[in-house]
Amino acid sequence: MEVKNFINLCDELISTKLLFADKKINDLLEAVASTPEVYELLSDCMNSFNKEREFEKAFTKDAQGNKAFVMPKEEYKVLALVFCLLADIGKGKLQFNQLILDYFSEDGRLDGTKFMQTVIVPFKNLISEAFGIKEDQADIEQPEKEILMSEVEEEELSPQQRLKVVPFPIERASNYLKDPSGVCQTFIMAKDVAVEIVERLEQERLDEQKRDCMLICHCIIIACIEQDFDLLNGLVCGIKYAGKGVKAIRQNLRELDDIINRQINHESKF
Numbered sequence: 001m002e003v004k005n006f007i008n009l010c011d012e013l014i015s016t017k018l019l020f021a022d023k024k025i026n027d028l029l030e031a032v033a034s035t036p037e038v039y040e041l042l043s044d045c046m047n048s049f050n051k052e053r054e055f056e057k058a059f060t061k062d063a064q065g066n067k068a069f070v071m072p073k074e075e076y077k078v079l080a081l082v083f084c085l086l087a088d089i090g091k092g093k094l095q096f097n098q099l100i101l102d103y104f105s106e107d108g109r110l111d112g113t114k115f116m117q118t119v120i121v122p123f124k125n126l127i128s129e130a131f132g133i134k135e136d137q138a139d140i141e142q143p144e145k146e147i148l149m150s151e152v153e154e155e156e157l158s159p160q161q162r163l164k165v166v167p168f169p170i171e172r173a174s175n176y177l178k179d180p181s182g183v184c185q186t187f188i189m190a191k192d193v194a195v196e197i198v199e200r201l202e203q204e205r206l207d208e209q210k211r212d213c214m215l216i217c218h219c220i221i222i223a224c225i226e227q228d229f230d231l232l233n234g235l236v237c238g239i240k241y242a243g244k245g246v247k248a249i250r251q252n253l254r255e256l257d258d259i260i261n262r263q264i265n266h267e268s269k270f
Contacts, residue, residue, distance in 0.1 A: 003131045006035045010124035018112040022089070022096060029090045032083070033191070034225060041130055042083050043218050047211070049080035051202060059103060069103040069118065075126055082123040087199075186263045190232060190256060191224035197239075197252045204248055213243045220256075229263065236260050 009031050013024040032039055054077055062068040072078055088094040097110060104115040128134070194217040201210050201217075216239040223232040236256045243253050 003035060003037050003127070004133055006031050006038050007124060007128055007133055010120060010127070014116045014120050014124070018097070018100070018110060021112055025086050025096070026090050029086060033195075033221060036222060036225070037131065038127060039218070039221070041127070042079060045076040045080040046083070046202070047214075049077060049084075051080075051084050054081055055084070067102050071118065071122060078122055079126055082119055085119065184227065186229070186259060187224040187227050187232070190236070190259050191221050193252050193255045193259070194218075194220040194224070197249045200248045200252065201246075204246075209242065210246060213239055213246060213249065216242055233260055233264075 006028075009024070009028050013021065013028055016024045032042060054072060058070055058072065058081060060068055060070055072081060085094070089096050089099070100110055100112055100115055101108070104118065105111060106114070197217045198214055201214050204210055206214075216235055220232060220235045220239070223235055236259075240253055240257060243249055
């Protein structure tokens with residue numbers, strides 16, 4: 001997914017009805033993983049971002065003791081905070097409607113307008129500025145894109161939408177990797193585990209070892225998006241050694257190792 005399409009998804013979220021906001025937020029989160037440029041930008045912002053401290057500053061109270069939201073001034077903190085906020089909503093850690101009522105409703109009405117203008121619009125604008133995309137450029141070829149998406153649109157994301165499909169090198173592919181759906185579950189499972197590792201490490205006190213593990217996980221996610229099993233295999237070998245002694249991700253490392261071994265054992269049958 002290209003950056004301009006990511007911007008279009010931001011616009012869709014901004015203009016959507018509150019009833020459909022959860023679906024649009026999940027679409028946007030999936031787009032982060034399938035847009036390497038955006039993913040790398042947000043990853044860079046996250047490296048210097050203290051989620052707990054910044055959330056405490058952003059979700060505060062005004063002089064009258066009412067709950068209030070204050071956006072950070074630093075651009076990298078805006079990007080990191082909004083991404084974390086959307087991720088928490090997507091994972092169900094935050095209830096979107098309750099968040100609106102607590103921090104973005106002036107008269108007690110369930111209206112997402114203030115949230116979209118205060119949170120999503122600045123996020124979208126910073127992404128646009130980072131990649132030099134003007135407002136009118138985001139809409140180029142959009143009608144054609146909408147037609148293509150409408151042909152495959154389902155209520156839930158299909159595997160093809162969860163990962164960008166890239167033809168696998170024929171000299172490396174097994175029958176399993178050439179399954180009719182065009183998407184190998186090995187990559188989906190490995191990507192999900194890598195995302196979980198990053199999320200777990202974000203809750204830890206980061207040191208050089210844990211930062212290295214997060215970097216390798218970012219690369220694992222990219223390898224899954226590109227469906228490069230050789231690269232994925234090498235990165236999993238690397239994180240097994242880089243993550244030795246990190247208790248928070250011990251089980252996740254075993255899961256990655258099992259995923260790789262199952263794939264190798266499967267291919268050995270052909």
